[in-house]
Amino acid sequence: MFGVLPFCILLAACDKPQPAGTTASKVEKAPPALTDWPVTRGGPQLQGRVTTPLFRSPVIEWTHDLGAPCVAEAAVAEGAIVVGDVMGNIHCIDLATRKPRWTHETGDTIQAAPAISNGRVFVGSGDENFLALDLKTGDKIWSVKGGEKFSSAASIVTAPGGSAEWVLVNGYDGITRCLLASDGSEIWTYKTDDYINGTPAVIDGRLIAFGGCDKVIHVINLADGKLVNEVVTDAQITNSVATSGTMIYCGNHANQVIATEAESEALKWIYQPGDFPFFTAPAVDDTHVYIGSRDKALHAIQRSDGKPAWTFKTGGRVESSPLAFDDSIVFGSSDGRLYAANPADGAELWRLDLGEDLAASPVYAQGRLIIGGGKGTLFVIAPSK
Numbered sequence: 001m002f003g004v005l006p007f008c009i010l011l012a013a014c015d016k017p018q019p020a021g022t023t024a025s026k027v028e029k030a031p032p033a034l035t036d037w038p039v040t041r042g043g044p045q046l047q048g049r050v051t052t053p054l055f056r057s058p059v060i061e062w063t064h065d066l067g068a069p070c071v072a073e074a075a076v077a078e079g080a081i082v083v084g085d086v087m088g089n090i091h092c093i094d095l096a097t098r099k100p101r102w103t104h105e106t107g108d109t110i111q112a113a114p115a116i117s118n119g120r121v122f123v124g125s126g127d128e129n130f131l132a133l134d135l136k137t138g139d140k141i142w143s144v145k146g147g148e149k150f151s152s153a154a155s156i157v158t159a160p161g162g163s164a165e166w167v168l169v170n171g172y173d174g175i176t177r178c179l180l181a182s183d184g185s186e187i188w189t190y191k192t193d194d195y196i197n198g199t200p201a202v203i204d205g206r207l208i209a210f211g212g213c214d215k216v217i218h219v220i221n222l223a224d225g226k227l228v229n230e231v232v233t234d235a236q237i238t239n240s241v242a243t244s245g246t247m248i249y250c251g252n253h254a255n256q257v258i259a260t261e262a263e264s265e266a267l268k269w270i271y272q273p274g275d276f277p278f279f280t281a282p283a284v285d286d287t288h289v290y291i292g293s294r295d296k297a298l299h300a301i302q303r304s305d306g307k308p309a310w311t312f313k314t315g316g317r318v319e320s321s322p323l324a325f326d327d328s329i330v331f332g333s334s335d336g337r338l339y340a341a342n343p344a345d346g347a348e349l350w351r352l353d354l355g356e357d358l359a360a361s362p363v364y365a366q367g368r369l370i371i372g373g374g375k376g377t378l379f380v381i382a383p384s385k
Contacts, residue, residue, distance in 0.1 A: 124150020
């Protein structure tokens with residue numbers, strides 16, 4: 001029960017009263033993921049894309065007891081796994097020894113993935129603080145205080161025309177912050193009219209896109225945070241968007257998945273199959289958009305026209321964002337199972353019963369799948385030998 005609490009809180013908060021034709025492009029090549037998974041969804045385009053085949057006979061290689069339920073995606077880089085739990089603890093586990101390096105305690109739930117870059121961990125907490133921690137020791141380097149919790153992961157980018165590293169993070173106070181990674185100083189901010197839960201996606205190295213509880217997809221300029229475009233939708237957008245080229249894809253609380261061009265106010269298509277909202281971030285490959293729903297299914301949608309391709313039913317709500325491999329779509333369900341489906345037709349390739357509600361999203365690093373569970377177990381899954 002505790003493991004799904006953050007999603008229930010999110011839904012209730014987003015329900016507050018609100019204030020007054022392009023061809024699908026080929027998916028940009030995903031960053032190398034066989035070794036590291038340093039930022040959420042595999043890279044700043046937030047595609048959930050892994051450009052490699054996936055193993056076919058999964059086994060649990062090892063586990064780590066976090067001590068509290070996990071709803072956050074992990075980050076893996078520089079020899080470490082970093083992940084948060086609902087009690088507000090950030091855990092760093094050494095990949096070589098499989099033993100904990102450190103635990104950093106915050107004042108509230110960790111709902112979003114950490115980001116790892118250049119020996120630092122960047123992560124937000126429900127206690128309204130966004131932190132930079134030392135990856136080796138867990139010591140705080142700097143922190144930024146928001147007006148509400150930080151429930152979205154950060155994107156890490158290089159400053160346009162320069163070499164400085166910037167951290168982009170959205171807050172539940174409706175503010176997008178661009179921070180200097182070295183000291184947390186503010187480069188610019190952008191204010192919306194409502195809560196933001198999704199991570200900023202970077203488009204073409206010059207634009208940032210995200211949706212919010214104000215029902216709007218915001219497209220802003222990376223260099224200065226100025227508004228470029230707003231796309232109005234029918235309901236709250238409660239997770240990250242995915243992008244490919246200049247296309248944006250996301251689900252919303254009106255039971256819709258939508259596609260739009262970054263600099264167009266019109267929607268390209270709307271997919272609306274039933275009466276249950278979409279709460280996961282999409283995964284995108286060359287042909288489909290994949291997204292989980294509270295109707296207990298993963299939906300595959302044709303990128304070209306928004307028509308249904310297939311659905312994969314599970315025994316529980318699908319709030320674990322999928323990963324799109326070359327030959328498999330992997331996702332978790334609240335029924336406690338991790339599934340792999342064929343991207344062509346949705347046929348089941350395998351399932352692995354982990355015995356815990358899977359609200360967290362899987363990641364892929366070191367040739368392994370890594371996912372946290374609702375009873376506090378971090379699972380590392382490898383091919384059977």
